Amino acid sequence: MTARALSARTDTSDEAVSLWFRLLTCHAVMLGTLRQKLEDKITLARFDLLASLSRSDGQTLAALSRALLVTAGNLTGLVDRAERDGVVERRPDPKDRRLARVWLTKEGRALIKDLLPMHAKHVNELLRGLPAQDRKDLRRLLGGLRDHLSTHATNGTKAQRGTA
């Protein structure tokens, strides 16, 4: 391999690492800010759970684990605590009683209905200072990356949020 080919390989690899580093940073800063804005009302993990159920109620634990991109173990604890606090409930599937499905309670539904617009407002506040074209391009390119990862990532956590 020529020096030039080696150098090109290194450049591509450095660019990829830098891209990943930037994505990590943006994720951490946005997540920290959004968590802080919600924290007197709800944890971010529970917010994600209720938001997912508000889009599709009665999911199985397996479906929720995929949708929320959390491990089965973490999800069980999350659902346990949410059930204890009366915002969700597990009920057996009527067709297969071994299969538990998770449903919003009336209280859970009211809570997430209040929080969703507030959360959208916070996300919008964080991003609206970016030039409109950059925001549009960034959304498109992240969609491309998500689609690419859904066929190339190997961790079994497929991108399930592809509808947003």
Next chain:
Amino acid sequence: MTARALSARTDTSDEAVSLWFRLLTCHAVMLGTLRQKLEDKITLARFDLLASLSRSDGQTLAALSRALLVTAGNLTGLVDRAERDGVVERRPDPKDRRLARVWLTKEGRALIKDLLPMHAKHVNELLRGLPAQDRKDLRRLLGGLRDHLSTHATNGTKAQRGTA
């Protein structure tokens, strides 16, 4: 406010939420894949700690907490376990002995020197299937978002990874 202005507001907010959702998904899938690739050798959290020290050895806990975007509490446990396993050590600052600094041990330095190229290779494998121009644009736009967030995010976790 006119209906049209309201509608434009909603569209911008939906676009922002969708962008954030995509970023969350890409982050989760990439992180899960990279964690899995490292997992027989090191946890991702310890990898981040050693990688940060390999860029700048002898950091204080406060500096590491900012650099790694983790809370002080989580960092303390992480450094404790890494010290117990002999890859880092705390030593008091010679000029202010109340101030502990964290250093790579010889073993820690050898380990991260082995792992960094492997990690870069994994990141590169995940991203190289994207069109080169998309990768370039995405890196640039994420840099813009990171810079925007470093002045507009309010959680006190400033983007410290801005040099990559």
